[in-house]
Amino acid sequence: MKVYYLTPDEQGNVIWPRLDPKVSSVVTLGTFDGVHKGHQAVLKRVVELAKSYNSRSVAIVFDRRPGFLFSWIAQHGVEPAASEPDSQQLSTVDQRLKYIAETGIDIAIVVHFTQAFSQISYSAFLGQLISQRVENSRQPVHTLGMTRLVLGQDANFGRDRGGNVKSVQRLSEAFRMFDLEVVDYKGPGFIHVPAGVVDGKPVEKKVRVWSSTAVRNSLEQMKVSQAMEILGHPHAVDGTVVHGEARGRTLGFPTANFAPDYEGLLPADGVYSGWLIDYGPADSLPAPASVAALSATPGSVTKGEIISTQPAEVARWTAAISVGTNPTFGPHARVLEVFAVENDWLDLYGHRVRVEFADTTGQMVKAETLDNLTELISQEVRDSQKQCDGGWTDSITGDHIQGTVVDWAGPVIRES
Numbered sequence: 001m002k003v004y005y006l007t008p009d010e011q012g013n014v015i016w017p018r019l020d021p022k023v024s025s026v027v028t029l030g031t032f033d034g035v036h037k038g039h040q041a042v043l044k045r046v047v048e049l050a051k052s053y054n055s056r057s058v059a060i061v062f063d064r065r066p067g068f069l070f071s072w073i074a075q076h077g078v079e080p081a082a083s084e085p086d087s088q089q090l091s092t093v094d095q096r097l098k099y100i101a102e103t104g105i106d107i108a109i110v111v112h113f114t115q116a117f118s119q120i121s122y123s124a125f126l127g128q129l130i131s132q133r134v135e136n137s138r139q140p141v142h143t144l145g146m147t148r149l150v151l152g153q154d155a156n157f158g159r160d161r162g163g164n165v166k167s168v169q170r171l172s173e174a175f176r177m178f179d180l181e182v183v184d185y186k187g188p189g190f191i192h193v194p195a196g197v198v199d200g201k202p203v204e205k206k207v208r209v210w211s212s213t214a215v216r217n218s219l220e221q222m223k224v225s226q227a228m229e230i231l232g233h234p235h236a237v238d239g240t241v242v243h244g245e246a247r248g249r250t251l252g253f254p255t256a257n258f259a260p261d262y263e264g265l266l267p268a269d270g271v272y273s274g275w276l277i278d279y280g281p282a283d284s285l286p287a288p289a290s291v292a293a294l295s296a297t298p299g300s301v302t303k304g305e306i307i308s309t310q311p312a313e314v315a316r317w318t319a320a321i322s323v324g325t326n327p328t329f330g331p332h333a334r335v336l337e338v339f340a341v342e343n344d345w346l347d348l349y350g351h352r353v354r355v356e357f358a359d360t361t362g363q364m365v366k367a368e369t370l371d372n373l374t375e376l377i378s379q380e381v382r383d384s385q386k387q388c389d390g391g392w393t394d395s396i397t398g399d400h401i402q403g404t405v406v407d408w409a410g411p412v413i414r415e416s
């Protein structure tokens, strides 16, 4: 998959890549947070249509959730800095691109979502996907050559969320420049999720089961296996390993402690089963293109290259995962710690790692004694092995992923 990164200028304008004018594009657009099964249905339809029309398949991905941008502005009065983390984001742009690439999409165009960009009307935006007028040129120049647009039934985009299935259909019929195809595959239906408090009373809202809101709700309730069911892959958190308090070895369960700048939404405090993936020393890995794109000149396009959006996995282990404040040991910051079940005594300091959440094994408790805690953790480790035994199957590729050690060349520290 080729990836282009677009940085809007102060007026919100972007320069679209000029793609080969002899080939038309089937396009979809959205945030794709989590790339859940609903998103997958839309993306797969784009790939299918592109194949049948000899077109290219294009996904326009908004980076920064619009919800994050607008709530930040409402709270702080200004736009967040480009590097400001979004604590409610399920997956980083690199994680999303990895899954989008798996669906078979040819080109992803990542647009850094700014307030000025959000003010472009849906009709002007869609027009730009066909051709664009540029400075010093009278004739509009060919951009993506969009001939087909694929949207989910309740898609909304453009200024004041004016672009929806009805308004886009009208536009399509009036100008006959592109066709609209609507994917109405919402999955297993709807659920109610908490939506804050009004007049002192908790209120709920109805959302699709296949939605990022439902995934966030599952994670907040420790239901990581439910999140996996909606996503079609385990929910993941990425980070680098730092030193903890070196207590784990004494307990018999040394853990890889994630640095506080981890990426991905952390599930509620609790103990989970899953997988720990090692990508090797962080300083040996190239910075992802998405990081460089954050400091790009406004109004620029970072040329697309065929990039690997994820470093290669060095090893993968079944994991017992602890999220919380370790109350047994008094006041403590909230931490994410992972014990690699098959290989205790690993040296992962400074490594780039990922943890994938499979299921729940217990609560974070204040144990009476260290022996009690060790006993509890031992049981949770056994449960993790049982729960992760079957691995998991990627809903996009159909690949079966087994949670056992791949080929780890790093040092294994044995107890002396």
Ligand SMILES: Cc1cc2nc3c(=O)[nH]c(=O)nc-3n(C[C@H](O)[C@H](O)[C@H](O)COP(=O)(O)O)c2cc1C
Pocket: 244, 245, 246, 247, 248, 249, 251, 253, 255, 257, 271, 320, 321, 322, 325, 326, 327, 328, 329, 337, 338, 339, 363, 364, 365, 366, 367, 373, 376, 377, 380, 381
């Ligand atoms: C599977 C697992 C379950 C855990 N459960 C608890 C718990 O219920 N209560 C608690 O205080 N700490 C719990 N911990 C965290 C340990 O207290 C922590 O790993 C240990 O203190 C080592 O910390 P350190 O890495 O900072 O040295 C758990 C750790 C693991 C790996």
Ligand SMILES: Nc1ncnc2c1ncn2[C@@H]1O[C@H](COP(=O)(O)OP(=O)(O)OP(=O)(O)O)[C@@H](O)[C@H]1O
Pocket: 029, 030, 031, 032, 033, 036, 037, 038, 039, 041, 042, 150, 151, 152, 153, 154, 155, 156, 183, 184, 185, 186, 187, 208, 210, 211, 212, 213
């Ligand atoms: N369950 C679903 N069924 C069909 N289409 C979906 C489903 N979920 C999302 N889509 C479509 O995927 C595209 C990208 O969606 P986007 O990520 O921008 O936001 P969304 O629709 O609000 O998704 P979510 O609520 O899960 O965040 C849109 O066209 C949207 O309508």
